[in-house]
Amino acid sequence: xxxxxxxxxxxxxxxxxxxxxxxxxxxxxxxxxxxxxxxxxxxxxxxxxxxxxxxxxxxxxxxxxxxxxxxxxxxxxxxxxxxxxxxxxxxxxxxxxxxxxxxxxxxxxxxxxxxxxxxxxxxxxxxxxxxxxxxxxxxxxxxxxxxxxxxxx
Numbered sequence: 001x002x003x004x005x006x007x008x009x010x011x012x013x014x015x016x017x018x019x020x021x022x023x024x025x026x027x028x029x030x031x032x033x034x035x036x037x038x039x040x041x042x043x044x045x046x047x048x049x050x051x052x053x054x055x056x057x058x059x060x061x062x063x064x065x066x067x068x069x070x071x072x073x074x075x076x077x078x079x080x081x082x083x084x085x086x087x088x089x090x091x092x093x094x095x096x097x098x099x100x101x102x103x104x105x106x107x108x109x110x111x112x113x114x115x116x117x118x119x120x121x122x123x124x125x126x127x128x129x130x131x132x133x134x135x136x137x138x139x140x141x142x143x144x145x146x147x148x149x150x151x152x153x
Contacts, residue, residue: 003035005125007030008039009118009122010029011025011029011031011036011039012039012043012045012048012121013118014028014029015036015040015045015049016045016048016049016052017052019049019053022036022040043132047136047139048114048135048136051114051135051136051139052114057099057100058111059096059099060096060099061096063093063095063096063099064092064093064096066092067089067092067093067096070085070088070092113135113138113139114135117131117132
């Protein structure tokens with residue numbers, strides 16, 4: 001089995017979804033920086049990351065994860081939570097809720113499409129390749145249609 005078949009999807013997920021850079025991915029998985037860089041360019045990972053990160057659903061999930069991490073860190077302490085820290089957590093949760101309320105069709109469609117692509121990459125590589133060729137073009141089409149050309153949120 002080729003290195004790309006073995007590690008390609010993992011590398012892409014680390015870059016696109018987890019926001020890791022090529023050097024970090026190379027330290028995590030047994031793939032060289034030049035190889036990951038080639039895959040990144042060929043697979044248009046920067047465009048995919050941009051689409052992924054534009055979604056308020058994803059941003060909301062990331063904020064809530066941060067709030068949970070802060071709360072877990074506090075569990076280990078016997079001291080009461082300082083007011084400033086509690087306020088920060090409340091603000092993070094409030095921001096996440098506001099983002100969830102802003103969720104609309106383009107964001108939801110792109111999140112679902114991204115999930116479908118990841119699902120197919122694990123189950124049916126040929127179908128994933130066919131879909132992948134059109135995902136970024138479709139995402140630009142959706143954003144242009146519902147947000148106007150060149151509009152980014």
